[in-house]
Amino acid sequence: MDVPRLFILNETIRNLYFHVCMWFAMMILFIVSLVYSIKYLRTGSIQQDISASQFAAVGVLMGLLGYITGAIWANYTWVTDQGQSLAAVLKEPKLIGAAIALLIYGAYFVLRGSFTDIDKRARVSAVYNIFAFSMLFPSIWIIPRLVGSLHPGSPGSDSGNPALNYNDIDSRLRLVFYPAIIGWTLLGVWIATLRIRLNQIADKELIK
Amino acid sequence: MKQRIIIILFALLSTVPALAQNQPEMADIMRSNGKIYVVVAVCLTILIGLFLYLIYLDTKISKLEKQNNRNE
Numbered sequence: 001m002d003v004p005r006l007f008i009l010n011e012t013i014r015n016l017y018f019h020v021c022m023w024f025a026m027m028i029l030f031i032v033s034l035v036y037s038i039k040y041l042r043t044g045s046i047q048q049d050i051s052a053s054q055f056a057a058v059g060v061l062m063g064l065l066g067y068i069t070g071a072i073w074a075n076y077t078w079v080t081d082q083g084q085s086l087a088a089v090l091k092e093p094k095l096i097g098a099a100i101a102l103l104i105y106g107a108y109f110v111l112r113g114s115f116t117d118i119d120k121r122a123r124v125s126a127v128y129n130i131f132a133f134s135m136l137f138p139s140i141w142i143i144p145r146l147v148g149s150l151h152p153g154s155p156g157s158d159s160g161n162p163a164l165n166y167n168d169i170d171s172r173l174r175l176v177f178y179p180a181i182i183g184w185t186l187l188g189v190w191i192a193t194l195r196i197r198l199n200q201i202a203d204k205e206l207i208k
Numbered sequence: 209m210k211q212r213i214i215i216i217l218f219a220l221l222s223t224v225p226a227l228a229q230n231q232p233e234m235a236d237i238m239r240s241n242g243k244i245y246v247v248v249a250v251c252l253t254i255l256i257g258l259f260l261y262l263i264y265l266d267t268k269i270s271k272l273e274k275q276n277n278r279n280e
Contacts, residue, residue: 012247068257069250069253069254077246081239191261191265
C-alpha cells in the first residue's frame with residue numbers, strides 16, 4: 001500500500017495503523033466499561049461489575065501501549081528531526097493529558113483493591129469509573145485541542161481530530177486505518193472477555 | 209542444517225557493517241529507508257506488550273486451574 005509522502009514523517013505515517021488505533025481501542029473499551037458500570041448501578045449484579053473492571057483493565061493496557069509507541073514515534077519525528085528540545089516535548093499537552101487520564105484509571109484499580117466488601121467495592125468503583133471516563137473529556141479531548149502542541153490535532157496544525165478529519169487524512173490511509181481500528185478493538189474485546197470469563201470462574205460463588 | 213543456519217547468520221551479520229560504512233553517524237538505522245524501522249519498532253513494541261500481557265494472563269489461568277483441581 002502506498003502512503004502519502006511527507007517530510008519528517010516519511011514512512012512513519014504508517015504508525016497511524018498502530019499508535020492511533022491503540023488510543024481508539026482504549027477509548028472504545030473505556031466506553032464499554034462505562035456502560036457496564038452504569039448497568040451495575042441500575043441492576044446491582046456483580047456480573048456487570050466484573051465486566052466493567054476487565055474492560056477498563058484492557059483499556060489501560062491499550063493506553064499504555066499507545067503511550068510507549070507514541071514515545072518511540074515522537075523520538076524520531078519531534079526530538080531529533082524537528083530539533084525540539086526534550087523540555088518542549090515534555091510540556092506537550094497531549095502527553096500530559098494522556099498521562100493524567102491513564103493515572104486516573106490507574107487509581108480506579110487502586111480503589112478496587114482497597115475494598116474488602118464486594119458490594120461496596122462494586123458500587124464505589126462504578127461511580128468512580130463514571131468520574132474517570134468524564135475526566136477523559138478535558139484531559140485528552142478538549143485541552144490538547146485548545147493549546148499549542150506538536151501533536152496533530154492541535155490549533156497549530158489547524159484541524160480537529162487528526163484521525164477523523166476528512167481534510168487531514170489521506171483516503172489511502174483511511175482504507176487501512178478504519179479496519180485496523182476495528183481489528184485492534186476486537187482484539188482488546190477478546191482479551192477482555194477472556195479476563196471476564198476467568199473472573200467469573202474465580203468468583204463463581206459470588207455471582208449466584 | 210547447522211551449516212545453513214551459520215551461513216544465514218553470517219549473511220545477516222555481514223549486512224550490518226555494510227549499512228554503516230557510508231555514514232559517519234551512528235544509530236542511523238532508524239532513519240534509513242524513510243524511517244520504516246520506527247514503524248517496525250512500534251509494531252514490535254505492541255506485539256511484545258500484548259504477548260507479555262497474555263503470558264501474565266496464562267499464569268493467572270493456570271493458578272486458577274490448580275486451585276480448582278485441589279477443590280475437587
